[in-house]
Amino acid sequence: MSDLRPAGAPATTVTGAPAVPSPRSEPTGPLGPTEQDWQRLVALIGAADSIDLVCHVLPDGDALGSALAAGLALRSLGHAPRVSFGDDPQVVPASLGHLPGLELLVPAREVPAVPELMITFDVADPARLGLLRPKAEAALELVVIDHHTSNSGFGTHRLIDPVAPATAVLVDELLRRLGVPLDLPIATCLYTGVATDTGSFRYAATTPATHELAARLLATGLRHDLISRRLWDTQSFGYLKVLAAALDRAELDRSAAGGLGLVWTWVPCADLLLHGVLPEEIEGLIDVVRKAAEAEVVLVLKEDPDGSLRGSSRAKGAVDVAAVCALLGGGGHAYAAGFSSHDGVTATVARFRAALDTPR
Numbered sequence: 592m593s594d595l596r597p598a599g600a601p602a603t604t605v606t607g608a609p610a611v612p613s614p615r616s617e618p619t620g621p622l623g624p625t626e627q628d629w630q631r632l633v634a635l636i637g638a639a640d641s642i643d644l645v646c647h648v649l650p651d652g653d654a655l656g657s658a659l660a661a662g663l664a665l666r667s668l669g670h671a672p673r674v675s676f677g678d679d680p681q682v683v684p685a686s687l688g689h690l691p692g693l694e695l696l697v698p699a700r701e702v703p704a705v706p707e708l709m710i711t712f713d714v715a716d717p718a719r720l721g722l723l724r725p726k727a728e729a730a731l732e733l734v735v736i737d738h739h740t741s742n743s744g745f746g747t748h749r750l751i752d753p754v755a756p757a758t759a760v761l762v763d764e765l766l767r768r769l770g771v772p773l774d775l776p777i778a779t780c781l782y783t784g785v786a787t788d789t790g791s792f793r794y795a796a797t798t799p800a801t802h803e804l805a806a807r808l809l810a811t812g813l814r815h816d817l818i819s820r821r822l823w824d825t826q827s828f829g830y831l832k833v834l835a836a837a838l839d840r841a842e843l844d845r846s847a848a849g850g851l852g853l854v855w856t857w858v859p860c861a862d863l864l865l866h867g868v869l870p871e872e873i874e875g876l877i878d879v880v881r882k883a884a885e886a887e888v889v890l891v892l893k894e895d896p897d898g899s900l901r902g903s904s905r906a907k908g909a910v911d912v913a914a915v916c917a918l919l920g921g922g923g924h925a926y927a928a929g930f931s932s933h934d935g936v937t938a939t940v941a942r943f944r945a946a947l948d949t950p951r
């Protein structure tokens with residue numbers, strides 16, 4: 592899968608959430624950007640004539656919401672920022688069609704070959720820049736704003752907080768430092784980012800400061816109910832049929848993972864064609880499968896048109912699926928990981944099951 596973290600899974604575990612938040616809670620943890628980091632970024636923005644704001648390919652709500660919020664803010668300051676991501680064609684997921692500022696979006700080819708100042712949002716690794724990677728590497732200044740524990744440390748200037756529940760939290764702090772108030776369009780972008788990456792404030796990385804930010808965002812009058820419905824509760828009828836078939840195909844292996852249990856299923860490419868469903872529409876299918884109380888681990892295999900399989904796995908805390916998927920050539924996070932396979936469904940499940948039983 593593109594981003595091995597599911598929409599909303601914590602980038603890392605929370606180590607030191609403030610017990611009593613101040614009126615303006617500390618937005619970033621002790622591992623986050625320093626005062627000097629922020630001042631340098633504000634200075635870079637102030638001095639730039641040309642600014643490109645980019646997020647990762649196949650953007651989720653945090654990636655695109657963060658870039659667009661920054662874009663709207665910079666536009667209000669008199670800049671003319673471009674927002675982009677490196678897919679061709681560049682498709683905004685239907686669930687993010689409500690985001691304000693989409694008019695700032697330009698195709699990757701319209702980003703200058705040598706950007707003066709490029710800022711990346713929610714990009715853990717240059718590979719996630721897709722078509723924009725060469726331009727990012729040529730940029731005179733490449734600022735990386737991110738919250739992935741796994742961030743590979745690229746760019747000329749980094750503002751990375753591995754404890755932040757979303758990149759949007761860092762953007763909120765940037766806007767405060769730029770003196771840009773939260774208006775309804777900006778708040779809609781930031782709320783979409785924070786809600787996406789916290790699974791609607793359910794995941795462990797959610798802190799008092801996260802809720803305090805949500806309160807400030809809701810105070811702008813945004814329709815969080817409509818955003819939530821769009822993000823989580825809207826699917827095509829075809830998706831429901833694909834989901835039904837996948838659930839019907841699911842198997843429970845109680846003895847797997849040392850008796851902790853595995854539920855697995857797969858989605859044939861033919862199901863997507865039959866029901867007119869796009870591959871990206873089934874990214875969340877695993878969130879239904881993983882509800883099974885009987886299993887610590889779930890595995891969903893998605894067949895691509897060439898017959899290869901993309902495996903996505905989730906665990907509930909007792910098994911590190913990143914380590915399991917690494918044995919199959921993949922990787923990710925302890926709770927959420929993935930891999931690719933060319934072995935067919937039966938053999939791939941057997942390999943995954945064997946990896947679960949491999950001592951680590």
Ligand code: MN
Nearest residue numbers: 653713758788
């Ligand atoms: Mn994120």
